[in-house]
Amino acid sequence: xxxxxxxxxxxxxxxxxxxxxxxxxxxxxxxxxxxxxxxxxxxxxxxxxxxxxxxxxxxxxxxxxxxxxxxxxxxxxxxxxxxxxxxxxxxxxxxxxxxxxxxxxxxxxxxxxxxxxxxxxxxxxxxxxxxxxxxxxxxxxxxxxxxxxxxxxxxxxxxxxxxxxxxxxxxxxxxxxx
Amino acid sequence: xxxxxxxxxxxxxxxxxxxxxxxxxxxxxxxxxxxxxxxxxxxxxxxxxxxxxxxxxxxxxxxxxxxxxxxxxxxxxxxxxxxxxxxxxxxxxxxxxxxxxxxxxxxxxxxxxxxxxxxxxxxxxxxxxxxxxxxxxxxxxxxxxxxxxxxxxxxxxxxxxxxxxxxxxxxxxxxxxxxxxxxxxxxx
Numbered sequence: 001x002x003x004x005x006x007x008x009x010x011x012x013x014x015x016x017x018x019x020x021x022x023x024x025x026x027x028x029x030x031x032x033x034x035x036x037x038x039x040x041x042x043x044x045x046x047x048x049x050x051x052x053x054x055x056x057x058x059x060x061x062x063x064x065x066x067x068x069x070x071x072x073x074x075x076x077x078x079x080x081x082x083x084x085x086x087x088x089x090x091x092x093x094x095x096x097x098x099x100x101x102x103x104x105x106x107x108x109x110x111x112x113x114x115x116x117x118x119x120x121x122x123x124x125x126x127x128x129x130x131x132x133x134x135x136x137x138x139x140x141x142x143x144x145x146x147x148x149x150x151x152x153x154x155x156x157x158x159x160x161x162x163x164x165x166x167x168x169x170x171x172x173x174x175x176x177x178x
Numbered sequence: 179x180x181x182x183x184x185x186x187x188x189x190x191x192x193x194x195x196x197x198x199x200x201x202x203x204x205x206x207x208x209x210x211x212x213x214x215x216x217x218x219x220x221x222x223x224x225x226x227x228x229x230x231x232x233x234x235x236x237x238x239x240x241x242x243x244x245x246x247x248x249x250x251x252x253x254x255x256x257x258x259x260x261x262x263x264x265x266x267x268x269x270x271x272x273x274x275x276x277x278x279x280x281x282x283x284x285x286x287x288x289x290x291x292x293x294x295x296x297x298x299x300x301x302x303x304x305x306x307x308x309x310x311x312x313x314x315x316x317x318x319x320x321x322x323x324x325x326x327x328x329x330x331x332x333x334x335x336x337x338x339x340x341x342x343x344x345x346x347x348x349x350x351x352x353x354x355x356x357x358x359x360x361x362x363x364x365x366x
Contacts, residue, residue, distance in 0.1 A: 028187040035183035035198055037335045044310040044331070044343045052214055053194065055187065070303040071220050072310075072345045 028055050045072035187211075220346040223322040228295040229257040231264060231319040232288035233279070235331055238319070239311035241266050241277040242304060248272045252350065253301040255319075255327065258294040268301060287316070297325040297349040307331075310343045325349035 032038055041062075045051065048064035063073040181200035188195075193208035245253065250268030257264050264286065267276035281289055307329055311317065314331035321327050327347040334340055 026186045026188045027190070028185070030185045032183045032185075034336060035181040035200075037339075037341070038183060040313060040335070041333065041341055041343060044307075044313070044333075046309070047306040050212070060185070066303065066306070070300075070306065070345065070347050072307065072343065 030060065047072065220326060220348060222320065222326050222328045222346060223324065224320075226323045227320055228291070228293070228323050228325075229319065229321045230288060230290040231257065231286055232316060233286050233319070235311050235314035235317040237279075237285070238317050238329075239308065241279075242308065242311065244277055245275050245301070246305070248275050250275075250301045252298050253304050254296060254298045255321070256294070256296045257291040257321070259291050260294075263289065263291070288318075295321060295325075296352075297321060297327065298352075299327060299347050299349055303347055304329075307345045310345070314343070325352075 042051075045062060045064040048066055050064070052063045052065075054061040054063065061073060063071060065071045181198055184195075184197040184199070186195045186197075191211065193210055195206065195208050197204065197206040199205075242253075245266060245268040248268050248270035249272050250270035252268065254267045254269075255265075256262075256267070261281075262278045263281040264279040265276055268274065279285055283289075310329075310331040310333070314333045316332045318330040318332075319327070320330070325348075327349065329345040329347075331343045331345075332340055333343060
């Protein structure tokens with residue numbers, strides 16, 4: 001399958017930011033220099049446990065639904081639309097037709113219920129973190145959700161280190177459960 | 179906030195990776211992806227709009243909050259080419275309340291209502307859009323002939339950009355004796 005990379009630049013027109021290349025040629029890759037914008041928009045549709053993410057050549061579209069009588073959707077990439085770049089001109093056919101994927105950790109929650117009763121709370125928080133706080137300021141995120149963050153790595157020694165040890169320990173449990 | 183956010187999705191079935199970087203702290207998470215299960219979008223017939231009103235979102239926010247004092251379960255939205263032009267009303271166990279908007283262009287920037295329309299929605303669902311109401315600068319309130327309501331919020335973000343958040347609501351079936359078009363089952 002052809003790969004495509006979409007680079008979302010800041011609306012200030014800053015230079016492109018380093019792409020995520022650890023996976024080789026990802027189907028989709030985007031960078032925003034301001035997590036706050038995304039956070040504010042995603043919070044608007046945080047009423048549902050799951051969101052549908054639609055990947056199109058124009059960017060991402062998030063949609064949440066409740067009881068099939070209400071839908072909320074946000075197009076955060078509109079913020080950057082004029083700056084969206086297709087770094088690979090050969091847009092794959094799968095991206096021309098929107099590809100749909102749900103994001104959530106409902107599966108994880110269910111597994112936790114069956115495997116470990118005490119893990120439920122942690123997993124629920126993990127879920128909340130992913131949906132509501134994943135784009136929160138990093139430092140507060142590390143301190144607030146140190147036990148539930150999927151992965152937290154610090155690049156230099158700071159007083160927060162004890163938190164991170166906890167975070168990584170908790171992470172190993174979550175990974176095991178997942 | 180200057181935190182950088184990277185999103186990547188390697189291939190179908192892989193987790194969606196979100197990496198946040200700020201001041202030497204890197205936080206990464208992987209979100210399990212599911213098979214999509216949503217049906218189609220709630221259809222809004224753009225060519226058959228019964229109402230289109232654009233106003234400041236904060237005023238809609240204030241009105242919705244005012245009505246919450248009656249602990250309502252339903253919110254009725256009425257628009258008419260003659261006074262009262264645009265009203266939001268609710269009835270709950272603690273009483274009833276109505277907020278009326280005049281047609282002043284300073285209040286309702288756009289007001290296109292060819293004929294009277296009345297539709298009722300579940301209050302708690304409308305209330306779910308509160309966050310968007312609170313941070314948006316403008317809202318476009320559209321309703322089609324079937325009563326499907328679209329609230330489209332324009333949110334100004336740092337750097338002068340604009341984003342949109344769109345909510346759609348299916349109405350309750352109209353009660354006997356009330357105006358309104360025949361509607362599809364709300365399936366609730």
